[in-house]
Amino acid sequence: xxxxxxxxxxxxxxxxxxxxxxxxxxxxxxxxxxxxxxxxxxxxxxxxxxxxxxxxxxxxxxxxxxxxxxxxxxxxxxxxxxxxxxxxxxxxxxxxxxxxxxxxxxxxxxxxxxxxxxxxxxxxxxxxxxxxxxxxxxxxxxxxxxxxxxxxxxxxxxxxxxxxxxxxxxxxxxxxxxxxxxxxxxxxxxxxxxxxxxxxxxxxxxxxxxxxxxxxxxxxxxxxxxxxxxxxxxxxxxxxxxxxxxxxxxxxxxxxxxxxxxxxxxxxxxxxxxx
Amino acid sequence: xxxxxxxxxxxxxxxxxxxxxxxxxxxxxxxxxxxxxxxxxxxxxxxxxxxxxxxxxxxxxxxxxxxxxxxxxxxxxxxxxxxxxxxxxxxxxxxxxxxxxxxxxxxxxxxxxxxxxxxxxxxxxxxxxxxxxxxxxxxxxxxxxxxxxxxxxxxxxxxxxxxxxxxxxxxxxxxxxxxxxxxxxxxxxxxxxxxxxxxxxxxxxxxxxxxxxxxxxxxxxxxxxxxxxxxxxxxxxxxxxxxxxxxxxxxxxxxxxxxxxxxxxxxxxxxxxxxxxxxxxxxxxxxxxxxxxxxxxxxxxxxxxxxxxxxxxxxxxxxxxxxxxxxxxxxxxxxxxxxxxxxxxxxxxxxxxx
Ligand code: SF4
Ligand code: SF4
Ligand code: FES
Numbered sequence: 001x002x003x004x005x006x007x008x009x010x011x012x013x014x015x016x017x018x019x020x021x022x023x024x025x026x027x028x029x030x031x032x033x034x035x036x037x038x039x040x041x042x043x044x045x046x047x048x049x050x051x052x053x054x055x056x057x058x059x060x061x062x063x064x065x066x067x068x069x070x071x072x073x074x075x076x077x078x079x080x081x082x083x084x085x086x087x088x089x090x091x092x093x094x095x096x097x098x099x100x101x102x103x104x105x106x107x108x109x110x111x112x113x114x115x116x117x118x119x120x121x122x123x124x125x126x127x128x129x130x131x132x133x134x135x136x137x138x139x140x141x142x143x144x145x146x147x148x149x150x151x152x153x154x155x156x157x158x159x160x161x162x163x164x165x166x167x168x169x170x171x172x173x174x175x176x177x178x179x180x181x182x183x184x185x186x187x188x189x190x191x192x193x194x195x196x197x198x199x200x201x202x203x204x205x206x207x208x209x210x211x212x213x214x215x216x217x218x219x220x221x222x223x224x225x226x227x228x229x230x231x232x233x234x235x236x237x238x239x240x241x242x243x244x245x246x247x248x249x250x251x252x253x254x255x256x257x258x259x260x261x262x263x264x265x266x267x268x269x270x271x272x273x274x275x
Numbered sequence: 276x277x278x279x280x281x282x283x284x285x286x287x288x289x290x291x292x293x294x295x296x297x298x299x300x301x302x303x304x305x306x307x308x309x310x311x312x313x314x315x316x317x318x319x320x321x322x323x324x325x326x327x328x329x330x331x332x333x334x335x336x337x338x339x340x341x342x343x344x345x346x347x348x349x350x351x352x353x354x355x356x357x358x359x360x361x362x363x364x365x366x367x368x369x370x371x372x373x374x375x376x377x378x379x380x381x382x383x384x385x386x387x388x389x390x391x392x393x394x395x396x397x398x399x400x401x402x403x404x405x406x407x408x409x410x411x412x413x414x415x416x417x418x419x420x421x422x423x424x425x426x427x428x429x430x431x432x433x434x435x436x437x438x439x440x441x442x443x444x445x446x447x448x449x450x451x452x453x454x455x456x457x458x459x460x461x462x463x464x465x466x467x468x469x470x471x472x473x474x475x476x477x478x479x480x481x482x483x484x485x486x487x488x489x490x491x492x493x494x495x496x497x498x499x500x501x502x503x504x505x506x507x508x509x510x511x512x513x514x515x516x517x518x519x520x521x522x523x524x525x526x527x528x529x530x531x532x533x534x535x536x537x538x539x540x541x542x543x544x545x546x547x548x549x550x551x552x553x554x555x556x557x558x559x560x561x562x563x564x565x566x567x568x569x570x571x572x573x574x575x576x577x578x579x580x581x582x583x584x585x586x587x588x589x590x591x592x593x594x595x596x597x598x599x600x601x602x603x604x605x606x607x608x609x610x611x612x613x614x615x616x617x618x619x620x621x622x623x624x625x626x627x628x629x
Contacts, residue, residue, distance in 0.1 A: 005390045006344050006541065006554070010354055050347035050354060050550035051543045091354040093347070237572060238565050240541050243390050247538030247559060250586065251572075252507055253593040270504065272511040272585075 005243050008048065008093035011036050014068065016088055019155040020148075023120060024084055025060065025072045028094060035069055036094050040101030041127040042234065042262045046242050047071065048093045053079030056239040058261070059097065060123045062130035072123040072155050098242040099261050102128050102206060102232060111204045112140035116217055118147050118190045118209025122155050124234050124261070125208050133167050142167075143199060147175040147190035151183045173197060191216035194224075201225040207233045207265075218265060228265035235260045235268075280444040280455065280462035281470060287442060291316050291369075293461045294454070298403070299366040301336055303329050313368070324370055324437055327413055328604055332534030333375040334382060336368050337398045340531075341555040344394070344541070348549045357549065363397045367454060369405040373428035374418045374604035376406045378534035380430055381602070384595050385537050394554075403450045406431035409481055415605030417490035417618065423602060426481035436474050443474050490618060495588070495599065497624040503593040510589050511581070515623040520580035522613040527558035529607035529616065530583065535600045538564070559583050584620045 015027035028047075030036045039045070039059050048054030055078070061070035075084045102108060113132065117125045132139045144164060148154050154174065165172050175186040175193045186193060190209070194217055201224060207217055214233055221231055237249040237256045244258035252271035254260065282290050294300045295316055303323045304314040310330055311323040331340075339361070346359035379399075386395035406428035409416075418425050428434060432451035436443040444462055446455045455462065465471070485491060498510075530536040540557035543550050557564060559582045565573050573579050591600035601617055608616045 004344075004393045006392075006394075008345075008356075010356065050349055050552065051545050054541065054543075087352070090352045093354060093356075240539070243392075244388075245385055245392060245537065246540070246554075246557070247586070248557075248565065250559075250582070250590065252511075253504060253590040270507070272508055 005095070006241065008046070008095040009036055011047075011069075011092050011094040013086060013088060013090045013092060016086070017156070019072065020153045022075045022084075023072055023153075023155050024075075025070050025156065026083065028069045028071065028092065029067075031091075034067065037097060039063055039069070039097035041104055041131045042102040042124055043097040043099050044242070044257075044261060045069070045071070045094055045096035046098065046239070047079075047083075049079065049082055050093065052082045054093075054240075055079045056098065056242065056257070058124035058127070058234070060126050062127050062134060064131055064134035072120065072126070074120040096242065098239075098257050100259065102262050104128060104131055108132075108204055108206075109138055110140065112202060113142050114199055114203040114205040115142070115144045115146075116190060116194060116205060116207045116209075117145070118213035118217075119149070119153065120155070121207075121209030121213070121234075122146055123208075125206055126156070128206060129164065133163070133170070136168060140169075141203075142170045143173065143197075143203070144170065145173045145175070145190060145194055145197065147177070147193065149177050151176055151180050189213075189216075191220045195220045198224065201230075203230070205231045207231055228269070231265040232262055233265055233268070234262050277446050277452070279465035279470060279474070280458075281441045281465045282444065282462050284437065284440055284442060286461075287322070288318070290442070290458065290461055291320075291322070292318065293458055294367050294369070297457055299364060300369060301366060302369040306330065313370075324407065325411075327409065327411065327416075328372060328374075328606060330606075330610075331532055332378060332604065332606065333368060333371050334378060334534050336366070336402060337379065337395055338382060338386070338537065338539075338556075341553055342394060344552045344554055346546075346549050346551050359551065360394065363394075363401050365401045365403075367403045367405060370407045371404055371428070371431060372407060372409055372604070373423050373425045373430075374416075374602040375534050376404060376428045376430035377418075377421070377423050377602045378604075379404070381535045381591075381595075381598065381600055382537055384598075403433070403454050404431035405433040405435055405451075405454070408434065408436045408477065410437065410477060412481065412484050412488060413605065414489050415608040416485070416488055417493050417603035417605065419485055419488075419491060420493045420495060420603050420621075421599055421601065425485060426478040436477050438473055438477055441470070441473065443470065490603075493618060493621060495621060498588045498592065498599070498621075499597070503589055503597070507585075507589055507593065510624070511585060513624070515620075516577055516581045519615070519620060519623055520577040522615050523560070523576055523580045524613060525560050525562060525576050525579060526612060527560045528610050528612065530558040530560055531556060532606040532610050534602060534604055534606070535587070536583075559586070584617060587617065588620070 011028040014029045017025040057071045060072045239257045240246040240248045242257045244255035249256040300316040301313045303311040305321040305323040306312045311326045346357040348355040386392040409425040432448040434445045446452045538557045539554045541554045587600040
């Protein structure tokens with residue numbers, strides 16, 4: 001990590017992919033090529049444009065990608081508006097990595113994994129999924145449930161169809177909120193779909209998405225017999241420093257930037273309900 | 276115990292000048308009636324050692340209200356980083372009361388824990404802290420609640436006591452010894468008997484005043500113990516907050532005067548020649564503190580008010596071996612426009628006299 005944790009380095013946006021009407025994926029390289037720094041799946045980076053804004057984003061690409069980092073970012077005001085209108089070649093500043101990663105090399109190893117993502121919640125999970133696929137033999141069966149508003153809102157559907165769906169011992173279950181012409185897959189909300197799919201409970205679940213979706217999906221999982229210790233999720237709060245000092249993301253005796261963003265759901269019970 | 280030195284009160288200007296000749300000297304300077312602030316000494320300074328607490332605490336010498344982190348030059352699609360941190364030079368901080376001296380160790384646990392905040396660290400390393408024992412603690416003081424001894428301040432590099440006629444001086448760290456060496460021509464050795472007695476009398480007198488203060492019996496029992504983490508939700512959801520928060524205006528004054536409040540913001544400023552990125556004090560009492568593009572986890576003043584005191588009395592101690600993030604300096608008692616403060620919170624949770 002950089003000696004001065006608040007001082008960023010320069011990153012160059014080398015590719016921009018329009019995934020959905022409001023999500024773009026930005027590829028970032030160090031000015032001399034390669035990555036700005038190494039990370040683990042689930043960790044975040046602080047991106048900024050001086051004078052415009054600075055914000056924390058989960059790193060979407062897997063650390064097994066040796067060439068670049070990617071960030072799937074939803075347009076939702078402020079700095080993200082600016083990001084959505086830049087062109088390839090634009091410099092940004094970047095610092096990190098921040099936070100705790102998913103326990104890919106410990107608790108998740110050897111397990112059957114159930115990934116559940118809603119909307120932009122796929123961004124942090126994509127890093128884990130690609131990591132696990134790159135080390136396929138380290139993990140058991142992989143199920144991926146991914147839901148979005150419409151078929152047009154599924155982020156990077158090409159990778160999902162061409163890579164994930166063809167990967168060994170991986171099942172992908174897509175769903176959209178409302179029926180849509182040309183969509184032949186499942187229609188319905190993620191929490192209900194998860195219950196319908198009736199997974200066996202000998203899996204570890206990784207759950208990311210809007211707070212309300214997390215809440216109901218966790219309830220579904222518990223009804224199916226999952227214990228909170230089997231479910232990991234990520235939390236999002238406003239951040240400034242990224243290192244547990246500015247006080248911004250403090251919740252209970254934890255700092256989301258430092259102690260999170262990945263939490264096991266039973267750990268969340270110790271925190272006051274302020275998220 | 277290292278050697279005690281002294282200098283007569285009349286000659287303090289000589290002491291200030293001698294320190295100033297080698298390092299910048301910051302000490303309490305009168306800024307209004309019964310008001311002082313830590314300022315850099317010059318021979319014009321109206322030094323004020325009799326007012327008890329400076330308006331803002333001494334933390335700003337290590338964690339300034341605003342400081343540059345870096346600058347950027349932006350041209351077209353390019354960004355260039357321009358080193359632009361405020362320089363930090365060796366300095367002496369004189370006249371620090373026991374409560375403020377203790378606050379440094381509380382801030383250290385935040386800024387010096389991994390990953391180290393290098394801005395804070397270089398100021399800490401450059402600073403030599405000369406404490407000044409209290410002679411006349413005030414009604415708003417409750418440092419004793421936190422085990423702080425105002426008559427014999429810990430946490431500095433030199434301890435001093437000021438009687439009607441003399442300033443007594445005792446180095447208590449290597450940095451303190453070094454500073455003392457620089458002042459050999461100015462300080463004289465204290466007398467083993469008479470001077471030791473003068474200091475002991477001062478301590479004794481201060482302790483007597485402390486024992487009679489209205490807040491002397493303020494107890495933190497409710498917030499004590501190593502099971503704070505388990506109790507955390509009980510405190511959080513306690514009915515007391517519903518009443519306590521009501522008068523709070525969310526003005527943030529309490530956080531700005533507080534020696535242990537450490538929240539900060541990072542902002543950019545367009546100078547016309549580039550972008551300066553600086554950090555500045557912020558307050559969890561402000562409504563936009565936790566505001567995000569798509570929501571705010573603390574929408575009410577109750578939640579923000581609760582956050583400040585939960586942090587000081589529960590979260591910080593849960594993470595720091597039971598040590599509180601308050602030193603009982605009383606600034607928030609004196610400065611809050613609606614007389615809401617941490618003492619009222621402690622009392623509402625059963626901290627009153629038995
Ligand atoms: S407690 Fe008092 S000083 Fe602090 S924010 Fe509220 S009104 Fe202002
Ligand atoms: S909370 Fe009040 S009494 Fe405690 S250290 Fe801060 S300003 Fe002083
Ligand atoms: S972002 Fe500063 S404490 Fe977490």
